[in-house]
Amino acid sequence: MSLTLADARIVTPEGVHEGWLTIEDGRITHVGHGSAPGNGLSVGGRHVVPGFVDIHNHGGAGGSFPTGEQDRARDAVALHRRHGTTTTMASLVTDSLDGLTRAAASLAELCDDGLLAGIHFEGPYIARSRCGAHDPTLLREPSTQEFAGLVKAGRGHVRMITVAAELPGGLDMIRMAVAEGVIAAIGHSDADYDETIVAIEAGASVATHLYNAMPPLGHRAPGPVAALLDDERVTVELINDGVHVHPAMMRLAYEVAGPGRTALVTDAMAAAGLGDGDYGLGTMRVRVDGGVARLVEGGSIAGSTLTMDVAFRRAVRELGMSLPDAVQVASLTPARVLGLADTIGSIAVGKAADLVVLSDELEVAGVMKDGAWITEPR
Template identity: 35%
Template sequence: MSASEAVEKLLCGKVLTPQGLVENGVIAISGNTISYVGDRQHLPQAYIEWATVVDQPEGLLIPGFVDVHVHGGAGHDFMDSTRETLDAITQFHSSQGTTTMLATTMTAPKDDIDNVLREVDAYRSNNMPYAQLAGVHLEGPFISPQWPGAQNPQHIVLPNISWLDEWEKQYPGLIRQVTLAPEREGALEVISWLRDNGITAALGHTDATYEQVLAAVDAGLKQAVHAFNAMTPLHHRKPGVAGAVMEDSRIAAEIIADGIHVHPAVISILARLKTSANLLLITDAMSAAGLGDGEYTLGDQPVNVSAGIATLKNNKGALAGSTLTMIRGFQFLISKVGLSLQEASRAASLNPAISLGLEQQIGTLESGKQADILLLDDNLDLSSVWVQGRNIL
């Protein structure tokens, strides 16, 4: 089979590449892989004869979004993982531009976490029809009882290498990120273990001091979850966790760009400090994402959603995840924070891919990478989504 026969689709429009925007661009897709990205005038004529052409001259083609922190959506929660649940969550978020994601757990009893790992592992062993689950993000249970946020404090435990070692041996490579409080007893040893096993150690729900965070970074800590939320704040004499996250270039920062969790001016400050691969857009979405106001659960915590804002039912001041989607967060970074198209795309796609160690497969539109592609209109609204070359929207 010739190269031209192998090309099945040609997507034409403005193409966002790592080198910049190609105005008269084209992406050639062969199976689940990008085989060509560039200017249309350099595309071999034979490709056009064999391929299905999607021609949107005013459309914008960008890489699919990668969400490393998401709890659910469309009325479903990853803590209740079944095949039906995982299909529903990944189908909803793929319709919002997410092409790769981590199934994120809550602080819960070990048996409940065991079940999530078992179900996600089984799901990944078959063809995943929608957004691809790259693995699991354990948000807890190794967090601080002083900063539980929407996590159930009854299930908080000290960092435990034996649990992690058991899970890694049973499900090699499944756990991709663990959120913990670095000041807790045994945390530094766990962080070193995570580093040695290729798992992202992230701080969150933490009462740490600035100095304790730096010690954790020296041990292998790499990331901060939902920056500024559920952590000691910045003070000019006590920098706290927030100050360490802002100051230390070794820490990548997740941000919920919904205008509720963090003011856009503060996101703008963070973005100026977190250059290169250090700013990650996340949703922290819970089951209400994609649905209306009402009563829901986040893990085993009752949640009320009003005007799209999720709060604990028994503590109305505590935010309980979000109803954000990646496309809305991406738009917010551009329209409200002032990031460029390239900067927002990096935060939503490449940087989280780097966090997962998958930047050679996903995160940018380049030849040889997975054909995870979004088509946006001139308002930056989604028109089409391709996951591994399959058009799912």
């Protein structure tokens, strides 16, 4: 069955053009300029962008990936899909080894079904001094033997591990992860500039929510931020909710890393899509007030209630990104991190028909996953 979307403003990393595209069997088969040949479904001159790709997400709609509960995980994915995220990696938080193993095994089944794009262990091998919303009583020194067991539980779906490289065994963990085909990310770390450089040389290639849960950028002690921004091999995650990072620092990071090394992420937790109230994040209790999630005890920021469409709009309106650049940081660059840029992340012939229709105000007006409407254009 073939479907043509007509009267569209198609956004690619190269630019924006008025045109049309055709979808067959879940894939894009043609991308054209001007008027569509024959009959097509008009999107009324609205923007069509690739589906967003979120590589750091803990849940939403009341569901929390760290619990491993499949029904609630499906609720979370459905919520984020309605907001334009067609590819989601499930991020876990620090827990007991048994808890992490059970959650990974359960979520691996959803990866088998194509609901999730992989599993990210954000902990337990992180620094106590920078643990943020992670349970400090469950933190552990990096163990390649333990991690091998977690990788086994994930049955090939473990895609990322966040490590504090300065911990004993941290560099060995990074090297092992890379050897296993798992992305090694630096985060929740007290590493200094030189230690971070060594970690990058060992294979670390992602900065977990840059600026957050790491020493600040300084002119005499540049810390990990400078090392991560300065290296062309590193992609930096940025939480663009106006809470985690000041817009000026967002712009600074983007100006250095550019669209090719910047990945917008939500770091969303169970409260995304819901209202204020009390929620859980792993073993920790979280209170959301005014849309901001913080630990009940201690007050540390505990993930976010962000969705990718909001992050995308803020990138254009608050940070001044062009639409093509905003598409790259919300879709193509994170797809590249996951090794999926050949199939998702941009509008091109042969790629999956994961698409978002946006109004002139950049509000989501329709979402398509693999050629099927999740929400039809309205």
